[in-house]
Amino acid sequence: MINQPRLDEIKRVLSSDKRVRVTELAQRFVVSEETIRRDLKYLEEQGLLRRVHGGAILPVPNEEQPLQIRSRIKPRAKVRIGQLGSELVEEGMALFLDTGTSTLALAHQLTRFSRLKIFTNSLDIGTLMTQQSDCAVTMVPGRVRRNDNALIGPHALAFAQQFHYDIAFMGIGAVDLEHGFMDYEEPEALLRRVLTRHSRQSVILADEGKFGLRTFVNTLPFRAVDTLVTNAPPPASFIASLENAHVNILHPGTAADDARRLSGL
Template identity: 30%
Template sequence: MARLRSEKRRDEIARLAASHGLTSVEQLSARFGVTASTIRRDLALLTTQGKLARTYGGALSLEPHPEATLRQRLGEAHEAKQAIAAWAATQVVPGENVILDGGSTNAALAEEFKDFRDLSVSTIGLTSLEVLADAEDIEVILLGGRLRTVSQSFVGPVTEAALERMSFDRAFMGADGVRADRGICEKDLQQTRLKELMMSRADHVYVLAHGAKLGQAPFHAWAVMPTHWTLVTDDTAPVEQVRIFRAAGVEVVVVETVEEQTGA
């Protein structure tokens, strides 16, 4: 991503710590395109200001972890999400029936589908629906239910009832955090129950998560993963986290992100 001025960078670090919890110096250094020593100075200042609590190798917000809105997430890790979505689109072939989870990375994947032919796309996300609304050669199915305004996606028994009557070639999942030992982390249990049902109805499951989400646990609701699934992340992902997922038997795809660099 383009480098931010010091004050804006520190504001973004505090926001990321609040929404994602523990964040490593290495991740922040890669994300903002500055040195680790610069990040450590930022963390020290934020700690002095009472905005963060330092931990070994990272920072922990002093505030409860609020759930970021979809609008906030749309501007986060943009290049990484685009690269992840572009790779995910290459896995889909004409005639398939796929389902998109809510979230900004799946909205980017919907953009990749706009020029596809002979494809059926089901989604719980209003953003993906909006992207594909004018795609004449794609069958679009919106799974209704109770709208979560913060994520602009549907959950609840109505959504689940629709899913129980469907099956998919591929499911593309989003995540607030993802861990090899626990699965997908989300704000509430309705979300995780729905994700488990979506994954159970698909032949192939992909979790689309940029590097900052790996190993993170911002909330306390978890979706248990199927036996076989693929994690698709970007090249800012911590090497140790990638190793942990692969050691757990998860197929991991790391896509290259090309980030625009400008002056500080």
């Protein structure tokens, strides 16, 4: 059971000290270390801290965490996003899946297909689809970025521009009301701009925690994207701006008919 006062105090201590230790917190609250570990796990899933050996630290502002860490944040939300995104897909489509935890969650859902053409710059997605599906998988060339196993650089951009995709599924670092879709680094922003120009339908996958964040790179204005898939209805101000930019919003509150309509069925 969640103890909100204890969680609030852990957040306060972390904000002040920048780091907390399991043993010290257990003594402070007179609870077991296992209880504190559960608290830290819960807070990490909300994106409020990063667990490390023996405790937790604050995430570094304006720096994207490694994929392994990000995969532990809002895991249920990403599974739901993957499920919703897969409703846009038909057998035989050519898809680009860029790197990210939401696109990886989508890839898990796509293993049930057998005749997709998958293009990706994610080693993790490429491995998953090769080992767990019969789909054709093409890896984008490039330099491997170690914190997320992404293939990036000019070779990746040049290769991606050679094709036209039915759908390009893209993650994103942040969704800002003023600047639109944003990223932490330039390589993924450059690739995502290419993908929007080379796909019949461009789709951003973003969990609810991305709304209201502002990161380093202005990647795309809202109007450049066809569809946004998220796990919950966005704040009203974002809905208004997205709809004004003619972005289709797909979340668990939308009807299944809408998903089929967006996929062109």
